[in-house]
Amino acid sequence: MELNQSNYYSPEADACYFSVSQFKDFMKCEAMALAKIRRQYTPPATRAMLIGSFVDAYFEGTLEAFMKDNPAVFTRKNELRSEFRKANEIIGRIRADALFMQFMSGEKQKILTFELFGVPWKMKMDSFVPDICITDLKVTANFRSLPLWRYDLQGAVYQAGVEANGLGHLPFYLAVATKEKVPNLDIFRVPDANLAIALEEIGERISHYADVKRGFAQPSYCGECEYCRTIKQARIRNYNELLEG
Numbered sequence: 001m002e003l004n005q006s007n008y009y010s011p012e013a014d015a016c017y018f019s020v021s022q023f024k025d026f027m028k029c030e031a032m033a034l035a036k037i038r039r040q041y042t043p044p045a046t047r048a049m050l051i052g053s054f055v056d057a058y059f060e061g062t063l064e065a066f067m068k069d070n071p072a073v074f075t076r077k078n079e080l081r082s083e084f085r086k087a088n089e090i091i092g093r094i095r096a097d098a099l100f101m102q103f104m105s106g107e108k109q110k111i112l113t114f115e116l117f118g119v120p121w122k123m124k125m126d127s128f129v130p131d132i133c134i135t136d137l138k139v140t141a142n143f144r145s146l147p148l149w150r151y152d153l154q155g156a157v158y159q160a161g162v163e164a165n166g167l168g169h170l171p172f173y174l175a176v177a178t179k180e181k182v183p184n185l186d187i188f189r190v191p192d193a194n195l196a197i198a199l200e201e202i203g204e205r206i207s208h209y210a211d212v213k214r215g216f217a218q219p220s221y222c223g224e225c226e227y228c229r230t231i232k233q234a235r236i237r238n239y240n241e242l243l244e245g
């Protein structure tokens, strides 16, 4: 399957290829990941996610289409909601920062497909500067929460994907803006050593996830996530369970 901007997120593309977000879904809960791929479960988009998407759309040059697709951006009076005024403020800060803009100056939303650990992958880069670097734009609550999102896994796949396409071994950067009252900006390089460890972790898990995705193995249910809660049946439990840990 040939990927482009209009079919990249399609059910067919998700069935055909692994992606970093799919891989991270499998790490969280295999049953949820599979249900998402099969479109049996779609987690609702939160406003917090929409702020990031708003800023992404601006730098992609697709803000107009984004606002048309997301009427939640506006109030009933047709004014930008306060969160999106925040997004506009962040965009303004980024535009005024020469270094940040340099990292965002590459080819936008470049799609690559490749094979890694015997399975097909897809990836889409926020900013790709040939022979220089791969940059992903993040709009986040604060800098400290970044490692929780495991961007090392994303960097590992992107670096491997660029290399597999014969485009060289390039460093991976996160261009980060925060949603704090006064937005903060910095460029974080995820060191190659971290990416190598993350890639190893992917290699250890991917064949099982691929088996689950193909239907060769049963998915495990975490029992805790929102998807698991939508399909669970009530059971009788001891009240004291709630007092432990």
Ligand SMILES: [Zn+2]
Binding pocket: 028, 029, 030, 031, 032, 221, 222, 223, 224, 225, 226, 227, 228
């Ligand atoms: Zn679950």
